[in-house]
Amino acid sequence: MAISTVDHDQQWLDVRFSDGTVSRFLGSWLRDNIGAGRHISGGQRTFDINSLPAMTIADARHDHRAVTVSFAPEGLDETFDEDWLRSFGRESPDVVPAPTLWGAELQGSLHFEDFPSLVDDSKRLAAWLTHVRDHGFGLLENVPTEPESIFTVVDLFGYVRETNYGRLFDVRVEPDPANLAFTSLRIGMHTDNPYRDPVPGLQLLHCLINDSDGGENQLCDGFAVADRIRRDHPDAFELLTTQRVRFRFLEEGSTDLQSYVPLIDLDAAGNARGLRYNSRSIQAFDMPADVIAGYYDAYRILGEALHDPEGLIEFRLEPGQLMVFDNQRVLHGRSAYNEGRRHLQGCYADKDSLHSRIRTLEAQG
Numbered sequence: 001m002a003i004s005t006v007d008h009d010q011q012w013l014d015v016r017f018s019d020g021t022v023s024r025f026l027g028s029w030l031r032d033n034i035g036a037g038r039h040i041s042g043g044q045r046t047f048d049i050n051s052l053p054a055m056t057i058a059d060a061r062h063d064h065r066a067v068t069v070s071f072a073p074e075g076l077d078e079t080f081d082e083d084w085l086r087s088f089g090r091e092s093p094d095v096v097p098a099p100t101l102w103g104a105e106l107q108g109s110l111h112f113e114d115f116p117s118l119v120d121d122s123k124r125l126a127a128w129l130t131h132v133r134d135h136g137f138g139l140l141e142n143v144p145t146e147p148e149s150i151f152t153v154v155d156l157f158g159y160v161r162e163t164n165y166g167r168l169f170d171v172r173v174e175p176d177p178a179n180l181a182f183t184s185l186r187i188g189m190h191t192d193n194p195y196r197d198p199v200p201g202l203q204l205l206h207c208l209i210n211d212s213d214g215g216e217n218q219l220c221d222g223f224a225v226a227d228r229i230r231r232d233h234p235d236a237f238e239l240l241t242t243q244r245v246r247f248r249f250l251e252e253g254s255t256d257l258q259s260y261v262p263l264i265d266l267d268a269a270g271n272a273r274g275l276r277y278n279s280r281s282i283q284a285f286d287m288p289a290d291v292i293a294g295y296y297d298a299y300r301i302l303g304e305a306l307h308d309p310e311g312l313i314e315f316r317l318e319p320g321q322l323m324v325f326d327n328q329r330v331l332h333g334r335s336a337y338n339e340g341r342r343h344l345q346g347c348y349a350d351k352d353s354l355h356s357r358i359r360t361l362e363a364q365g
């Protein structure tokens with residue numbers, strides 16, 4: 001591709017490319033994005049457009065590969081190359097690709113990646129992290145079973161998100177449990193910490209001991225569920241995405257965490273970007289009488305869909321195995337058990353560092 005012609009007035013620059021396409025650029029936008037206005041290439045801007053005088057385009061000239069624009073009253077000339085100009089003026093891709101939705105069809109293809117191989121092979125690490133990003137979960141094996149080994153997995157991509165539970169929490173039967181996770185009871189599908197703002201983006205669970213007669217882990221793709229409800233129950237979807245409910249976690253004298261949010265959160269394009277669902281910490285609905293009956297119907301539709309076997313995968317974590325999942329997308333639960341020891345260690349991390357690590361690995365090739 002090359003640049004064929006340029007035209008301008010005081011405010012706009014029109015660039016015609018050799019393929020016949022024409023792109024229009026605002027002069028103030030061009031001035032705001034001059035290459036010399038960055039600390040390093042692609043880095044932080046070194047000035048604020050509001051600190052500059054009102055500008056006009058005084059002149060524009062081109063060769064086949066670049067356009068040079070003269071800005072008045074500064075008398076500044078800046079050259080913009082053809083590749084850079086062509087990268088704008090069309091719809092930009094999302095920062096994170098669209099998720100890959102899934103259901104029980106994944107059961108037969110579950111794969112535990114070898115942890116030592118990820119440490120030694122950046123391409124395998126990039127592939128595994130990409131699967132976590134796109135599918136919302138990932139599985140590992142051959143993680144050392146010494147306590148706190150979970151941190152070596154977090155170190156592959158980011159940092160531990162510390163909460164009131166500490167940097168690390170133990171999932172095992174406790175004599176006086178403050179949370180159902182610390183019992184042997186069945187736990188239904190849920191997201192962790194829905195009462196927190198922001199909700200932890202990633203959760204990791206690492207198995208140290210498992211001699212139990214149950215305790216299988218279950219995962220469900222909440223985005224796939226939201227997509228089905230939008231399609232099959234549009235009125236319920238409307239309520240679940242607009243009506244706010246309250247979550248709370250209270251420990252007298254030390255902790256009182258609360259949020260007041262819809263169960264399904266949408267982004268600016270109307271796509272699901274997060275679910276909060278936890279029947280243990282949700283509070284009494286506070287809605288008008290003409291809304292609450294319909295909301296309970298919607299709430300039941302969501303709960304039944306999240307526990308539908310057609311949307312679940314199930315597996316047993318053995319010592320040395322670990323799962324990581326998107327706590328704002330993938331709901332998790334477990335079956336009950338009666339006998340045997342089961343000890344998992346868990347922690348939280350944030351998704352932005354995982355996404356960053358994928359980009360840096362991709363840039364390395």
